[in-house]
Amino acid sequence: MNLNTVFYKIFFSAIDRKKKNFFRSLCNLLFCFSDINEPHTKIKGLTLNGFHYYRNIHHSQINEISEKEIAKIDRITPIVDMDFFPFIFDRDCLEIRNSSHSKNIEDLIVTNENIDYKLKKWINSNHPKKIIKNLETHLRYPFVKSCFIDFNKNTAKKLPPGPYIYKLKTNNYDKKYEIEIPEYIDKLKNIEAFFDIKFLQRGKTNNNKDIYNIKLINKKSKCIIKQLSEDFIGLSFYSNDVKWFNCVLQNHIDKQLPKHSSKIPYTSLPCLS
């Protein structure tokens, strides 16, 4: 398993983006993220980029940008020394990347909450029209025969309690169950049986092209598992609720995230394999 980055995505309406005041407050907000992220990601300035348009600005130059220029801009990235951008604004989507690099899980959770707090405050003071915010992270681990069964036993059980919709999908199979976690997790036994049969068949017919996909959905929080290739499985969490998301992070990744390592490590996810 490799926890890379927690992505925090916000979608705006494009009409808002072209307003002068909105753009300025957005730029001011973006400069704030040098404090939230790791101390070494000092943002020197912003690169504004658009159709036949390119400009680098400092914090003091935000007010110099005219309305004509704002209409052209569709991408804002920070000027930082390292290769990794802590955020990217692209057309209508602001993506803040909270890297797990040299952070432990507590730091990661605190940073998530900080980002959420800053954004809520900013949204309340600016009133953008339509807004969708979403947290997401993607894990990957090697494929073993009992992956999907382990998923029910370990991953599903550890999700925050509540009613969930369980969707199971393969190339030619599509089914939906309603379950309550953690009380009615036993319902999933049916599904385990299904996969047992499928894996036995796979051994016989060598039909490797079947792709498996499971979703667990609670309101707008989702947990998705999918076979990526013959050797790898991907596990993704999406949520618009920081508490749900942090709870998932704590239950699934705790203690496995190494502290202060210089490289992002590849380790296995014990609860799954």
Added chain:
Amino acid sequence: MQLDEYFDFDEFDEKLIPAWELYFSGQLISTADSLRHRGNILHNNLKRSFQKFFQCDNCGSLFSENTEFCTQCSNKDFNCRIIVPHQIDKNFDPKNLNHIKFYNKPDSDIQLLTEITSNISKKDVLVLVRDENQIYTRGDMSISDVCFFDKDVWYNGLRSAKIDFTSIEKRIMFYSTVIQVKLDTNNFDAAIFTLDEYITRYLQVNMCSDENTYDVNSNNVILFLLTNTDKSFSDAYFDLQSNQNKFIDKVEYAIKNINNIFRNWKELNDIVLPIEQINHGLREIKL
């Protein structure tokens, strides 16, 4: 690039995914088409003798040689432009710029430039122009063969070219679409800039922004990067990165951007998988 036309913001939540996909494929096909079209124009026109000029990014002045900084505004950023002489007589000496003329009559493909503040007298020169009076740059020439393939068709092409893809076959089992791009290693800085501007950005925005890429039959994409010489993409890329200081801001930005985007794809569980050709085999690109 008016996104509002493609979006109905009142139904933002539900209709987000189909709108993005449609927008994406439309953009990419038209980009591929226009790049091919431009390639043809350049191919036909550059059979005639031409000269490279360097244009100041700031004030637009033209210089026949690459100078340290602009004499008009002392700006350091220059872009290479291509100028084709209109009437080529035998005595034409590219250094003798008095023969050069700027037109403002719109022609079918070859348009003449209207307003340019220049230290060259505006006589007898034909300037290749693309949309919105932009002059053709090196970037336009440095990228070619932008194609969209189904994976099976792509496999057939590889087989007939006797390229061995067995090493990567298992890895790309669940991918269905291939985008092929050919880059010019002689103008690699410009090629990287164009790759970033036209290809990777569209892929980045449109492939990775929604969670339905995790559906069973989602179309994940292979980005197949070729070069016009024996040098592989990553070799050329690392060479370029090592002498980054020689380039203008925009190229540096493009390099950073591509690093970020490739890393992002990796983190999103290889939603877009960049691969390259190396000695009659294929390899995953790791930057």
